[in-house]
Amino acid sequence: xxxxxxxxxxxxxxxxxxxxxxxxxxxxxxxxxxxxxxxxxxxxxxxxxxxxxxxxxxxxxxxxxxxxxxxxxxxxxxxxxxxxxxxxxxxxxxxxxxxxx
Amino acid sequence: xxxxxxxxxxxxxxxxxxxxxxxxxxxxxxxxxxxxxxxxxxxxxxxxxxxxxxxxxxxxxxxxxxxxxxxxxxxxxxxxxxxxxxxxxxxxxxxxxxxxx
Numbered sequence: 005x006x007x008x009x010x011x012x013x014x015x016x017x018x019x020x021x022x023x024x025x026x027x028x029x030x031x032x033x034x035x036x037x038x039x040x041x042x043x044x045x046x047x048x049x050x051x052x053x054x055x056x057x058x059x060x061x062x063x064x065x066x067x068x069x070x071x072x073x074x075x076x077x078x079x080x081x082x083x084x085x086x087x088x089x090x091x092x093x094x095x096x097x098x099x100x101x102x103x104x105x
Numbered sequence: 106x107x108x109x110x111x112x113x114x115x116x117x118x119x120x121x122x123x124x125x126x127x128x129x130x131x132x133x134x135x136x137x138x139x140x141x142x143x144x145x146x147x148x149x150x151x152x153x154x155x156x157x158x159x160x161x162x163x164x165x166x167x168x169x170x171x172x173x174x175x176x177x178x179x180x181x182x183x184x185x186x187x188x189x190x191x192x193x194x195x196x197x198x199x200x201x202x203x204x205x206x
Contacts, residue, residue: 008120009117012117013181015113015116017189019113045109073189074186081179083114087114088174091118092132
């Protein structure tokens, strides 16, 4: 039986492949596939103003014009650490939640 | 509503906190908490022979004797990339599955 951590890791792999498998190399995200993933999966967490082409360049460490799974995990790690830091600061009272008034 | 990727990231945060909150600093894994996490969550994926104290030293980048969330994510990233690479090689026929005979 899978542990919760193993399930979360399997989910990361499945999310990646649900986009990388659409066109071209099924193990890599093309620019278009990355754009769709960002819109569907990280809307609200990534500044909408950030151009996917810029994000692609940031992630594409081996500069092959695509994002492989290892490069994708770097993005996920950055976002999840940023989220955790935000909630940790909120919990410690270091951040005042934006008021809705 | 959360996307699948957001759910997976929340799961990572929840797994971390289900162990880090047991004793001491609730935002960090003590050696004992890390050992329990490894046994419960990554058994079969991490060489049982590897001493948790060695893993702790590997992860504890800021050398405060504990593993914070960012250091934990480095472990998760390494394991999930290794798993993905294994299954990618299997799928491409670069690896022959170990026979059960």
